[in-house]
Amino acid sequence: MSHVSSLSRDVPLLERYRQFLPITDQTPIITLHEGNTPLINAPRLAANLGVRELWLKLESMNPTGSFKDRGMVMAIAKALEAGSKAVVCASTGNTSAAAAAYAARTGLECIVVVPAGKIALGKLAQALMYGAKLLVIEGNFDQALDMVRALAEAHPITLVNSVNPYRLEGQATAAYEICDALGDVPDYLALPVGNAGNISAYWMGFQRYHAAHLVESAPKMLGFQASGSAPIVHGAPIAHPETLATAIRIGNPASWQLAVNARDESGGLIDHVSDDEIVAAWRDLAALEGVFCEPASAAGVAGIRKLMREGRGDAGGRYVAVLTGHGLKDPQLAVEQFTVPAPIPAELDALERVLNL
Numbered sequence: 358m359s360h361v362s363s364l365s366r367d368v369p370l371l372e373r374y375r376q377f378l379p380i381t382d383q384t385p386i387i388t389l390h391e392g393n394t395p396l397i398n399a400p401r402l403a404a405n406l407g408v409r410e411l412w413l414k415l416e417s418m419n420p421t422g423s424f425k426d427r428g429m430v431m432a433i434a435k436a437l438e439a440g441s442k443a444v445v446c447a448s449t450g451n452t453s454a455a456a457a458a459y460a461a462r463t464g465l466e467c468i469v470v471v472p473a474g475k476i477a478l479g480k481l482a483q484a485l486m487y488g489a490k491l492l493v494i495e496g497n498f499d500q501a502l503d504m505v506r507a508l509a510e511a512h513p514i515t516l517v518n519s520v521n522p523y524r525l526e527g528q529a530t531a532a533y534e535i536c537d538a539l540g541d542v543p544d545y546l547a548l549p550v551g552n553a554g555n556i557s558a559y560w561m562g563f564q565r566y567h568a569a570h571l572v573e574s575a576p577k578m579l580g581f582q583a584s585g586s587a588p589i590v591h592g593a594p595i596a597h598p599e600t601l602a603t604a605i606r607i608g609n610p611a612s613w614q615l616a617v618n619a620r621d622e623s624g625g626l627i628d629h630v631s632d633d634e635i636v637a638a639w640r641d642l643a644a645l646e647g648v649f650c651e652p653a654s655a656a657g658v659a660g661i662r663k664l665m666r667e668g669r670g671d672a673g674g675r676y677v678a679v680l681t682g683h684g685l686k687d688p689q690l691a692v693e694q695f696t697v698p699a700p701i702p703a704e705l706d707a708l709e710r711v712l713n714l
């Protein structure tokens with residue numbers, strides 16, 4: 358069924374999907390073993406949501422803990438091919454982690470610009486450890502993106518945000534993997550929407566596989582923005598986007614029109630989910646399926662739940678939810694959801710008393 362099933366799991370992503378990627382004889386095949394992420398069945402969560410079949414694409418299992426590695430390995434390979442010595446990006450955290458890692462791996466200089474106070478701790482740690490030049494601005498992601506776009510125009514520095522077309526090419530590989538794993542397309546693909554590159558990349562990927570006759574149809578794309586950061590849903594940019602899901606705290610998505618095309622061409626939708634709905638889905642993913650993703654990643658599952666609740670879902674459908682990033686990126690927000698118990702004496706009877714045994 359899969360045209361790649363005979364190849365080793367150790368084959369680099371750029372090699373495995375070479376025929377669908379903009380790779381030439383001059384493109385260096387770099388890798389940190391990105392991609393090839395698990396697609397796991399989630400029957401307990403499916404029952405909870407009221408859908409027949411739910412699969413989770415664990416993009417958290419990429420080398421820097423998010424799907425950004427798929428696009429970054431392609432963008433960095435093309436930057437190297439072009440002779441670039443430095444790359445720059447604006448980031449809500451995961452793009453900077455991925456850019457810094459692949460830049461370190463290949464000896465490029467990496468500059469990252471992030472909004473003050475809105476980066477999850479794990480992501481900040483990654484950019485610093487991978488040796489990026491970190492700049493923190495008194496502004497939000499949208500302003501950071503405007504700045505780095507202007508910087509890359511004025512200087513010989515390669516922009517590796519998702520406005521770099523190679524990013525979307527690399528990210529489309531996740532759609533190929535889902536088709537290869539299922540031997541078909543799902544009915545629905547649900548995912549968070551921030552800068553809107555990922556929904557656009559998936560749609561491009563599904564269309565390509567369809568055009569290559571590797572699958573017989575394409576899924577409906579279900580994108581979800583956070584209610585406080587939902588410019589596409591409202592049809593206008595948002596100057597001060599807010600949400601605890603910092604990875605999708607974006608008020609003016611760069612791939613806005615591509616995302617709208619993905620929505621309309623697939624017969625899908627782009628809707629919004631509240632922070633409370635995101636947190637509930639985030640906790641259910643961990644507690645019902647043992648899958649700890651970051652808050653933004655839960656927006657797809659929160660969205661499926663909203664559609665089912667409002668009678669707009671498809672109980673008989675086969676859903677794939679993309680879990681875009683790892684839960685350990687933002688442990689602080691997780692711990693804040695709970696009350697950590699006060700210490701007890703280090704004695705068996707104290708333990709038994711607390712456990713009512």
Ligand SMILES: *Cc1c(COP(=O)(O)O)cnc(C)c1O
Nearest residue numbers: 451551552553554555604681682
């Ligand atoms: C980047 C990111 C998103 C948003 O993806 P876009 O391509 O910007 O829409 C969602 N979740 C996580 C964890 C991310 O890192």
